[in-house]
Amino acid sequence: METSRIPGFYNMTVDERLKLLKELQLCTDEDMESLKTSEPLTTETADNMIENVIGTFQLPLGLGLNFLINEKEYVIPMAIEEASVVASASHIAKIVREAGGFTTEATDRIMIGQIQVVACPDFHEAKETLLRAKESLIKAANDAYPSIVRRGGGAEDLDVRIINEKTGSKYSQMLVMHLYINTCDAMGANIINTMVESIAPIVEDLTKGKVYLRILSNYADKCLARAKCVIPPELLKTGEFSGEEVRDGVIHAFEFAASDPYRAVTHNKGIMNGIDPVVIATGNDWRAVEAGAHAYASRHGSYTSMTNWWIDKQGNLVGELELPMSIGIVGGATRVHPLAKFSLGILKVESAKELSQIIVAVGLAQNLGALKALATDGIQKGHMALHSRSVAIAAGATGEMIDIIANQLIEQKEIRVGKAKELVEQYTK
Numbered sequence: 001m002e003t004s005r006i007p008g009f010y011n012m013t014v015d016e017r018l019k020l021l022k023e024l025q026l027c028t029d030e031d032m033e034s035l036k037t038s039e040p041l042t043t044e045t046a047d048n049m050i051e052n053v054i055g056t057f058q059l060p061l062g063l064g065l066n067f068l069i070n071e072k073e074y075v076i077p078m079a080i081e082e083a084s085v086v087a088s089a090s091h092i093a094k095i096v097r098e099a100g101g102f103t104t105e106a107t108d109r110i111m112i113g114q115i116q117v118v119a120c121p122d123f124h125e126a127k128e129t130l131l132r133a134k135e136s137l138i139k140a141a142n143d144a145y146p147s148i149v150r151r152g153g154g155a156e157d158l159d160v161r162i163i164n165e166k167t168g169s170k171y172s173q174m175l176v177m178h179l180y181i182n183t184c185d186a187m188g189a190n191i192i193n194t195m196v197e198s199i200a201p202i203v204e205d206l207t208k209g210k211v212y213l214r215i216l217s218n219y220a221d222k223c224l225a226r227a228k229c230v231i232p233p234e235l236l237k238t239g240e241f242s243g244e245e246v247r248d249g250v251i252h253a254f255e256f257a258a259s260d261p262y263r264a265v266t267h268n269k270g271i272m273n274g275i276d277p278v279v280i281a282t283g284n285d286w287r288a289v290e291a292g293a294h295a296y297a298s299r300h301g302s303y304t305s306m307t308n309w310w311i312d313k314q315g316n317l318v319g320e321l322e323l324p325m326s327i328g329i330v331g332g333a334t335r336v337h338p339l340a341k342f343s344l345g346i347l348k349v350e351s352a353k354e355l356s357q358i359i360v361a362v363g364l365a366q367n368l369g370a371l372k373a374l375a376t377d378g379i380q381k382g383h384m385a386l387h388s389r390s391v392a393i394a395a396g397a398t399g400e401m402i403d404i405i406a407n408q409l410i411e412q413k414e415i416r417v418g419k420a421k422e423l424v425e426q427y428t429k
């Protein structure tokens with residue numbers, strides 16, 4: 001059953017959408033209550049999450065539709081304030097499903113804990129000693145967090161590097177130990193930090209140096225997720241543009257980002273437009289994902305496109321995205337924020353690995369949405385029409401006035417707050 005295709009969803013009222021989700025068994029009465037209440041995350045819960053709480057800050061929560069990933073249907077919650085992102089993701093997902101859907105995969109969820117050691121009398125001797133003690137260090141780390149071992153994870157390996165060996169400064173010379181930890185379905189920050197802190201005294205003893213930092217690395221390059229799509233050109237036809245023209249335009253746009261960091265940053269921001277909303281909606285740490293993703297985009301020495309696009313022998317447009325994905329389906333806010341619980345429920349994900357693959361598929365869809373628009377009508381046409389409602393609200397429109405003013409802005413091809421203020425004044429005279 002095509003459960004992620006919900007024709008007409010866009011034109012329904014919020015109440016109609018919720019009713020339909022319930023009929024489709026994608027949401028329960030409890031979820032509906034959470035979604036409709038003005039304060040899904042109560043101030044009381046928020047006060048237990050961070051410090052100095054004075055309230056909560058809301059974002060629109062929309063649904064990305066039409067996603068078919070590894071032959072499974074997904075309705076994808078996206079929390080974002082920017083117009084046209086959800087529409088664009090759903091539009092591309094519809095095209096990709098016609099082509100068979102996204103295929104995705106993920107590595108094991110190996111995260112990295114770092115221990116910094118300075119002032120070793122002999123850095124090379126220290127490194128060899130740590131490597132010789134590998135098994136006992138891994139055991140000590142696992143003894144500090146036995147529950148993750150019982151879940152099938154835990155510390156699995158370690159590595160040691162000497163940094164700035166040739167420089168004379170006592171501050172810049174250091175030995176860095178990486179502990180590789182399988183965090184199962186958690187992002188794992190607390191698991192990792194507990195482990196590296198607990199073995200730091202042993203590391204200090206073995207190296208005869210002094211340990212300073214003991215913390216996870218957000219450059220999670222051993223916890224990767226990949227998404228791919230292969231699209232025949234005929235599915236890309238848009239208005240006056242043939243499928244081949246759109247495909248070639250996408251390749252030109254990609255090559256620009258691949259070669260120029262000024263373009264790559266904007267190109268990648270568009271990818272994160274798809275990724276962050278899912279990371280946020282599921283209660284995950286989007287700063288961690290952002291930091292890891294941008295670092296990964298520089299892994300070959302200069303900052304470049306996170307995605308790869310090419311034309312295969314059959315003339316299909318092929319796109320691929322691989323990123324570190326330090327997210328979880330347990331821990332952090334994932335089970336604390338009621339809407340994060342709802343989001344994980346509607347996604348029906350069974351593991352962090354599965355969630356990470358969905359997230360990169362949305363990122364890939366979002367990238368194609370932007371490149372396709374840029375290669376055809378330009379980004380403003382679709383975006384400004386969707387943005388017009390926000391402009392009307394910013395100019396003071398309320399209730400039914402919002403749609404009236406938004407439509408006038410579109411008709412007059414002047415989607416800006418100054419114009420909207422004039423129209424609001426005329427309307428209220």
Ligand code: NDP
Pocket residue numbers: 147148151183184185186187188189190191192216218285288328330331332333
């Ligand atoms: P938590 O410590 O909240 O939760 C992880 C715990 O969940 C595990 O230790 C485990 O405990 C339990 N658990 C239950 N089921 C599973 C399962 N299937 N797989 C794995 N664990 C399971 O969260 P994290 O350690 O993931 O930390 C994430 C939080 O840390 C985020 O909020 C992040 O913002 C924050 N953070 C991020 C940092 C960074 O990115 N640099 C730094 C510090 C914090 P048990 O086995 O005992 O039940």
